[in-house]
Amino acid sequence: MGQWSLPRIVAHRCGGTLAPENTLIGLEFAVAHGCYGVEFDVMLSGSGTPVLIHDETLERTTSGFGAVSDTPDETLLRLDAGSWRSERFAGERIPLFADAIRRCRALGIAANVEIKPASGFDHATGRAAALAAALGWAGDDRLPLLSSFSGEALAAAAEAAPDLPRALLFEAIPPDWRARLEVLGAIGLVCDGRLLDAQTASAVKRAGYRLATYTENDLAHAQLLQSYGVDSIITDRPDLLAPLR
Ligand code: G3P
Ligand code: MG
Secondary structure (H helix, E strand, O other), X not given: OOOOOOOOEEEOOOOHHHOOOOOHHHHHHHHHOOOOEEEEEEEEOOOOOEEEOOOOEOOOOOOOOOEHHHOOXXXXXXXXXXXXXXXXXXXXXXXXXXXXXXXXXXXXXXEEEEEOOOOOOHHHHHHHHHHHHHHHOOOOOOOOEEEEOOHHHHHHHXXXXXXXXXXXXXXXXXXXXXXXXXXXXXXXXXXXXXXXXXXXXXXXXXXXOEEEEEOOOOHHHHHHHHHOOOOEEEEOOOOOXXXXX
């Protein structure tokens, strides 16, 4: 059922909490800790360009302010996206999705692209992210996994780039999970690992779907999730979970 390129341990938002989230330096940190799988969030700028950022607003992780979807590239791409984490990361920028793809490919990293639409931009973000991913990974035999909490964004991604593998994101897995995956042609799902039980995990696996969880920073609980059959565990601490790779 489609291809799942993610390794067992995947760094959250590029480098987890070892680096500023959703930055190119985060990719280097993941690799420096031997982690060759990353998750990151893709949203559209005010210019309609796919960029890496988690929040709909700029305040928490950048030197800017206001909504990402109101901010044109000439402003957005100049902001400092590193100092909030530590002065040593000052000058780190919000990456273009296209640049993150190039860096992942150069470093040999498998990517989980979380499509993170700002409110009201579900279709546009799903379509733009999927088209950019298809172009960026063209000719690569290891394709990224596209995921989203937004069924609308994932449906738009499926329409724009049907060959890219998809997964639906949940907090707790809902009772109708299977129908929701089928309608999107998804090969798996990603859920909150703290809300996952062995029985539900087993039902997903028995149905032939792939399963990933977020955001696990505890080694013992990560081991438990692996014993449930979880394929990939997204973590802020790829260093701590290194023994489970
Ligand atoms: O993709 C898994 C995880 O990143 C979902 O939550 O809020 O960290 O994007 P969030
Ligand atoms: Mg995410």
